[in-house]
Amino acid sequence: MVKNNHQEDANSLRNHVKVSEITSHDRRSNLTPTKRTIATPSKFNSQIALSPSLLESRIASPRKHKLGISSPKKTPAKKRIAPSAAKPSLVDPDFNPLEETQRILRLRISQVNKPPVISGYEKERKQLYDLMKRTATTGESNSLLLIGPRGCGKSMLIQRVVEDLHSDVAVKENVQLVQLTGLLQTDDKLALREITRQLKLENTVGDRVFRSFAETLQFLIEALKKGDQASKPIVFILDEFDLFAQHKNQTLLYNLFDVSQSAQTPICVIGVTCRLDVVELLEKRVKSRFSHRQLYLFNKLTLSQYRDLCRSYLTLCSDFPDQDFADTWNKNIQCLLGEVSVKDILERQFSLTNDVRGLITLLTYPICQVNAAHPRVTAADVVTSFKLISTDTKSAMLHGVSTLELCLIIAMKHLTDIYDGEPFNFEMVYSEYQKFAQRRSGMQVYEKPVVMKAYEHLQTLELIKSHAGGGGAQVQKEYKLMSLLVHPSQILDAIQKYPGCPTEIKQWASQSIC
Missing domain, CATH: 1.10.10.10 (Winged helix-like DNA-binding domain superfamily/Winged helix DNA-binding domain)
Incomplete structure (x- = not known):
């Protein structure tokens, strides 16, 4: 009889506690946990022994819902934090897509020798690449003249071939590149100083006194055969080659071509010029040591390729951080190039000059106009740019x-x-x-x-x-x-x-x- 009374009292207490919890949860009580009480009638104290740990947890710790969520007071805070933790942002909050677009487009038009899309010259590119690669891998010495009108893409082709060589690790580690230009190296002494700097042989030359230019050049070439740079091939790229032919006695050209014809350090001499009669400028002794290998370039861009090149200068790549912005920008560029006024201007510019530099000049003004107040390239910008560059002075x-x-x-x-x-x-x-x-x-x-x-x-x-x-x-x-x-x-x-x-x-x- 006493046992049955105890069970009834325990069930009554358990039901009372549950009702108290549910009522408190529904009301969203602002009472602190310590102020919440459990109804424990005094008549049960002597008959029911509650566990001290259970009682302490009921009084001191925040109550939890059936699904394991903490007390109502802390639930809203966790709900606010949860979405941001579940979906972390991939874009830097300080990232400005318009400023990044400005930087990318201005960098493109500043790199004249590296247009986004290279079209044509596949055959010439392969021929030039094979020539330079044979020098790097087999030690074969060569010489070549790259001839073409200004703006046809000679420097661009050289730059792309050099990038192809550097992409091959075996070739990159086995060749040294020396680039000279007749606009800066106006005499053989300046050219020799630049060769020494690019080959990093300043310490080797030191304060030594040489009797002639040929002796100095020969010393530098012999220095390449010592130490870690033993028999390392060298590729000489002479831009504005016709200006080097105007140097006194053409000593630099004579020695470079002479080394390329001998069994010394393997070198490849590539001259870049716009003069078709450049061979006639060479002295007889220099001409006899030249291989007479010539590669002619002419601008092969069609109007369709010219428009594609314009599009590639203005569109954003697929790896742009804010892809939504890039898609919107590219759609605007597509609509821009479809407008009649822009098509007409591209056709007129192509009829005047179809070289890449002329297109870059046309796009410079519209690209520089992009800012927060003017966030896109418009047809009016292109029209204004064409008027500026075609103004009769x-x-x-x-x-x-x-x-x-x-x-x-x-x-x-x-x-x-x-x-x-x-x-x-x-x-x-x-x-x-x-x-x-x-x-x-x-x-x-x-x-x-x-x-x-x-x-x-x-x-x-x-x-x-x-x-x-x-x-x-x-x-x-x-x-x-x-x-x-x-x-x-x-x-x-x-x-x-x-x-x-x-x-x-x-x-x-x-x-x-x-």
Whole structure:
């Protein structure tokens, strides 16, 4: 009987505790755990022995829900932290995609020799790569001239072949590269100093005195055979090769070609030039040691490839940190290149010059305009850029001359038409100007010294120049023969755009041109 009473009392206590917990949880009580109480009737104290640890956990520790969640007071804080911990951000919060886009695009247009897409020249690229690789791997000495017009991609091709060689670890560790340019190394002494620096042989040369350039060069080559650099091949790339041919006695070229023809340190000499007659500039002794291997390059870009190259300069790569921004940017570029005005400008630029540098010049202004206030490249930017690079400087200069100077230019053009391009002097121009001023009663007639000052100012602006055989210093300046450097179409264009140009002058200009 007592046992049954004890079980009933225990069940009653257990149910009372559960009800207390659920009620407290539903109300979201703000009481601290220590203020929460458990109903334990005094009549049960002498009959039920509660575990001290259980009682302490009920009073001191925060209660937990059935699913294991802590007390209601701490639940909201964990719910706020959980989402950020579950999905960590892959993008730096301080990352600015627009600034990164600016950096990437400006870096592209600054690296002229490394366009994003290389098209054509696959055959020439393989031929040049095989030549340099044979020098690096088998020790075969060679010499070659890379010839082509400016802007056709000679330096770009050399740069890509060098990158291909460096991508091969075995070749990279077995070859040394020396790059010289005739624009900087204007004589053989400067060239030798640069060779010493690039081969890192300053300590080897030291303060030694050599009797000749050939002895110095031979000493440097022999130094390469010692120590860790034994028999290491060297690739010499001579940019602006025709300028090296103008050095006294062509000593540098003679020694380099002589080493390439002998059984000494294996070297490969590659000359880059835009002159088709460069071989004729070589002396007989230099020409006899040259292998006469020549590689000609001509710009093979088509209009479609030209547009693709423009797209590759403006689009972002797939590894851009913010891919959503990159996708939006690339879609805008795709729409930009599809606009009629942009297509027309690319066609006109391609017809003028299809080299890569001309395209970079066209894209420089639109790329530099990208900022927070102007976050994308627009067709108006491309149109403005084309107008800037295609501006006629002579016509633009005529926009800033005075009305008197403009009248003198028209008088010169009129004289050139009358005398079929023959030179003129100041007296002839002044006489023609007076005839026009007398026919127009409303025109102001300037005195001869004032007109002479305007005439001299045009000569300072290089709109006219002294004619060859005009008499020199012995002839008075009023009778010195001059030639006009402005085309008739430029004069007409300047007059049409001249601010506030009188109607009489416009009519006179039209009569003189017709």
